[in-house]
Structures are given as C-alpha cells and as structure tokens.
Amino acid sequence: MVEALVSVGADPVSIVVAAFCVMLRCLQLWTKGRDITSEQCASALLNGASVFPFILMFCAAFSPKLLEIAGAAQLSLALAGGVGLVFVLGEVLKPASLKD
Numbered sequence: 001m002v003e004a005l006v007s008v009g010a011d012p013v014s015i016v017v018a019a020f021c022v023m024l025r026c027l028q029l030w031t032k033g034r035d036i037t038s039e040q041c042a043s044a045l046l047n048g049a050s051v052f053p054f055i056l057m058f059c060a061a062f063s064p065k066l067l068e069i070a071g072a073a074q075l076s077l078a079l080a081g082g083v084g085l086v087f088v089l090g091e092v093l094k095p096a097s098l099k100d
Contacts, residue, residue, distance in 0.1 A: 002065050010073030014052045014080075021048025046083050053080035 005013065025044035029036050053076040060067040070077065 010056055010069055011076050014049050014076040017052045018045050018048035050080040050083040053077050
C-alpha cells in the first residue's frame with residue numbers, strides 16, 4: 001500500500017478524499033430533507049481535504065517511508081495545517097464549553 005502511495009503521491013489522494021467527503025455531506029443533507037448550500041459543501045471540502053494529511057502525519061511517526069511521502073505533500077499539509085489552526089484558534093478564542 002505504501003508503494004502505491006509513493007507512486008501516486010499524497011496530494012491526489014487528498015483530493016479524492018475531499019471529493020468523497022463533499023458527496024457524503026450532500027447525501028446526508030439530502031436524506032434528511034435539508035437544502036444543500038455552497039457553504040456546507042465548501043466546509044465539507046476543506047474538512048475532507050484535511051483528513052488524509054492528518055492520517056498521514058500520524059502514521060509518519062511510525063514509518064520513515066511515510067515521513068518521506070508526508071514531506072513531499074506540502075500543499076496537502078499546508079491545507080490541513082491551516083484548517084486545523086482555524087479550528088484550534090476558534091476553540092481557544094471562544095471555547096465551546098462557554099457557549100450558551
């Protein structure tokens with residue numbers, strides 16, 4: 001599996017996962033009878049684009065080959081880091097435990 005990831009790269013996998021997450025969100029909204037908005041699709045796209053890089057970063061701690069792949073996936077890691085930073089800063093500045 002790692003060999004396939006080496007030949008393809010992490011960025012294309014992140015794009016596929018992001019597209020899957022958008023489709024999944026739209027399906028969830030549709031089955032609940034809710035409107036599908038561009039804001040919800042954009043949110044699903046950003047969250048989905050972050051899933052694979054986060055998994056890759058975690059697994060890279062245990063595999064030198066995955067660490068090399070993660071190092072080459074600068075776009076995916078930057079996007080995942082940016083999304084993660086926004087969520088963490090949002091929690092630091094306005095903690096969920098203090099919301100009404």
